[in-house]
Amino acid sequence: MSAIHCHQLCKTFKQGDEIITGLDHVDLTIETGEFVCLSGPSGSGKTTLLNAIGGLDTPDSGEIHMGDIRIDQLERGALADMRLRHIGFVFQAYNLIPVLSAQENVEFVMQVQGVSAQERARKAREILQEVGLEGMEDRRPAQLSGGQQQRVAVARAIVSHPDLVLADEPTANLDSVASAHLMGLFASLNEHHRITFVISTHDKRVMGYARRLIGMRDGKIISDETQ
């Protein structure tokens, strides 16, 4: 799987009587292995862009390619499969399935993929260790702190080696220590596994980790700097 190309993406929402512009003719290319931060005030279109790339939301017009595949034209089932095999998600909050333990949450995606039980268990343990949650495998989400929950979410997002991880304000509910820990984890995964990261944030500290910083406002890209 390879680079992502967005071409002239447009998306509007209705909120009451108002029409809100989510994306306004966005053109964007992200190469494999990049570590990208989308920044901008809330309502600037970051989340909409992430959702469009992840196939959770379809743009009104424009094209999204991931390698040879037109994501915006896939049907729901195929999109689900694509997310399952190629994309990991980390959301701002409520990342985990509350009835499953940390270990089971990580195994969940693999289970749907059809990975064998032993392999699942082994991989999940390894990855939880890697994100620093050794010994907490059997806890349910409610028994974990916010930072720990986010790390479980990250573990789940990367456990089956996706090409792309999309993280939407992953640090919004974390204190600065936990944020730093999480971003460090992202950076190291990016480096060691060559996973592409696209992270939306309006946290200055997070932007510090980015190697490419894209600024958005009112659904448009207003800056794009590689650091």
Added chain:
Amino acid sequence: MAVFRLNFNTLLTLSWRNLWRNYRRTGIMLGAIAIGVWAMIFMTALMRGMVDDMLNQGIRNLPGHIQIQHPDFLDDPNVVNSIAEPSGELLLVLKQSGTKRWATRIKVAAVIASERETRGINLLGIEPDAEADISGLPALISEGRFLETNQDKGIVIGAKLAERLETRLGKRVVVMSQDPDNNLSERGFRIVGIYRAKMPGLEEFNVYTARDTLQQLLHIEGRVSQIILVDEDYREIEPLYEKISQATPPGLDTRTWYQIDSYLAAMFNMMDGFVLVWVVIIFLALSFGLVNTLVMAIFERIREIGLIQALGMRPALIVYQILLESLLLLLIGLAIGNSLAVATVKPLESGLDISIVAEGMAMMGVSSMLYPNLTLYDMVLANSVVIILGILTSILPAWRAASLDPVRALNTN
């Protein structure tokens, strides 16, 4: 379906745990399903018991599963409409047919008089040996003895009739009836036995004598009113009926119990329909709660469903997961409901006393003890209706959950 099989464990885990997240709601719903299922099975067992009793009683009063008689006899039960005792091919077939029991009998209207009172009765001339299988009468003797041979000179009357006639065991009564030439024949009999019928009405009318004795009285030696056949099971008498009706000489009429008594036939035929209607009505009353529970369970988890979709679970799997949740709920409810039904019906199987409405039940043809009849068929029916309709009812909420827009679902509060 391969995907489904692969992921069954995952789905099962998710469904099972989700079920107990809101244990109060699940508990209440389980309670409702259990009570509903209990009511379905319990009520059905009572109704079955009642109808079985009604049919058994009714068939014993007819009596028999199959009757052979003169074509005019049912319409005009007179001594002139008699038939010859079976012989030739019919006798052969009767002996070989595998029928559990067969016998001939005479049935005429008569008048019985004691020293004080006179009453109209139904006079039966029977073969005492066969009577246990045909009408079950020997077991009902409360005083004295039952008739012993086809030539017995005694008479057996009901307790109620004895009371009406102001007579008792050992006393003599005079019986008058008409012979084929319309001459009144009369004869004194000693009361050798008194019976108590399960249905009080009969005690007053049916009076039993031995067949040969009655033939003599009526001057119809060698002739009888009916040939009565009893098979193993009244539900399955078609083969016997086929065999017998082919062997019956022309001019005789062979009929099954359901041809003779349309009320019994109607009860028999309606019962299955009634059970189904009852089960479906209860299910419908339950279905509102079931859908409500699912809708609420989904509503609370919208964000989570969005998440699962975002993680790449196909919509079909989400449908399966919710259906599985519904199925688990139904299965647990069914297990409780079935056990409850069995636990309540079993102790009643020795008989439920409903003699407080005995005469009303007699009007319906039922005796005053009710024996609930828990049949496998009815249990399977109730359980399958609940599971099949339950799953069908759950499809809509499940499908709606699966078609949630993940972005919206994730942003729900």
Added chain:
Amino acid sequence: MKNVTLRMAWRNLWRHGKRTWLTVGAMIFSNTLLVFSISLQFGSYDMMINNSLQAFSGHIQLQHPRYLKQPKMRYAVPAINARAQGLREQLGMSAISARATGFALASSEERSYGLQIIGVDANHEPLVSTLPGLVKRGRYLQAEAVEEIVIGSVLARNLKVEIGDELTFIGSGFDDSFAAGVVRVVGIFESGISDLDRSMAQVNLGYFQDVFAMQGQGHSIVIRARHIEDVDPLMSSLSITTANLDNLAVRHWDELQPGLRQAIQADMTSAWFMYIVLIVLVAFSVLNTQLMSVLERTREFGTMMALGLKPARLARLIMLETGLMTGLGLIIGIGIGALLTGYLSVVGFSYPGMAEMADKFNLPDHMYPTISTLSLILGPGIVALGSLLAAIYPALRLNRLRPIEAMRAV
């Protein structure tokens, strides 16, 4: 809606419109069903009672105190005609008729059968019984004529007699004397009630008294009330006056035909078992909905309590919400039930096998449910009551709520 609490309750219901409708739906379903089947029950009971009582036994009978248990010729009422006339004057009603009952063996040219022979007052009998009107061939008895008999259709067929044929009957009279007579068949009735059609015959009371040596006595004075509701008041006035004076027993129809009342009771019991199951299931639905609604609003209730509302007030809110929901289910359920039942009460309905069953209970083979205020209100009323009872538990839970904890709840 001026009342703020009421407005709040109403709006709260529609926060989860789907859930509310599902709960109300369960009520509507049950209410519709209950209205229909209770109307049907009432209708068929009335018909069963009327058809059975009006055919012959009447609503009330005055008899010798021992006659009910032992219907023997010697337990007779003296000077029965005068007494019946006295009652007619006293009560100011004409539907009162005297009867005498005996047993006889009747013979035609070809056949003999035992039969119940009733001596009737031909002038008043048609006012207490429908049998005289059911004479299908020939005519009913005439007051002055003697040596005439009216018999049931099955009996006529069994005896092989037609209008104009002679019947000889023999029985024993009041003084155990031999009673015999020759009568001419003038009418054949067909009531559809097999016991009557098979074994009953009627002759004039005067003639009966002569033949059976009754010396002016009879066995029962039959009274037919205008409506079934009039029976009880009539009974009490009769017991006070006549019975004590004349040493007669006043018999209510349910003593005369105990099977009827019991058949109705048995049917009632099984029907109510079914109704109660339905009602309990609806109550569970309400319990579920209201408990969920209380639990998910914990934070909101906490805030309201912090503002100074007492738990009792909140409990009232929950009850009010339930009440509104119940009212909705009640009105719509009764509405649909009334429409459905009303429609069927006009066109009637039947199901396979019903004709045979109806026949057994003297009912026509199409059923026509009768709508009454009671049959509309009874079932839905109990559903509403059950629903309100079910809401008590969720409402009471509010007492356990502590504002600070509640406000922290999610």
